[in-house]
Amino acid sequence: MIIRRLTPKDLSAFRALWADGLMRVPTAFLFSAEEVRAIPNRDVERGLEVNMTLGAFDDAKRLVGFVSARRGGPQRMRHMADIGPLYVRADAQGRGFGRALMEAVLQQLIDAGVQQAELVVDVENTGAQKLYRALGFHAFGKRPRAVLIEGTGRDDLLMIKALDGTDLTRGA
Structure with missing residues (x-):
């Protein structure tokens, strides 16, 4: 297994894996398949340059998974990052x-x-929740009807992990 940061050179493999994920697990992604197809390659390449997107490669050097992280934009939010999506081929x-x-x-x-x-x-993604909890994340809220997929509301669980040892469960 090789884990490395994806670059614009990985565009084709990344887009193919992203499309696979959208087809198999649409609830794991914010964007719909149609929206992703409409994103120009140059914008996806820019995202790979700016965001922290890591890819997992199997022994055949095939991209089989990815995860992205985006650091907060304004200075007052640079201490935190949003992670997602995480996707691994079936x-x-x-x-x-x-x-x-x-x-x-x-x-x-x-x-x-x-x-x-x-x-x-x-x-409803209990498998991912189990992984996140095992890695030290804890739930701090729920966003009802966070997304609408084919007109049906899906709820999201909000999870957080301190990376500096701070107890973020105080008062929760």
Whole structure:
């Protein structure tokens, strides 16, 4: 297994894997397949340059998973980062790629001085929630009807992890 930052040279493989994820697990993504197809390649390449997007490659050097993280934009929010989406191909699940991607992105955030990481996960995605909890995330809220998929509201669980040892559960 190889985990590394994706670059614009990975555009084709990244877009193909993103499309696979949108087809198989549309609730794991904010954008719809139509919206993703409409994003010009130059914009996706720019996202790969600006955001921290890590890819997991199997022994055949095939991209089988990815995770993205975006640091807060304004100076007063630079201490935190949003993680997501995380996606691993169906035929590569259960082999540690998701955990390895999350551990790698968390370490890179720590190395960059980020103090906390946040993510959202569909309330029905218990497998992902189990992974996030095992990595030290805890729920701090629920966003009802966070997204509408084909007219049906889906709730998101909000999760957070302190990367600097602070107890973020105080008062929760």
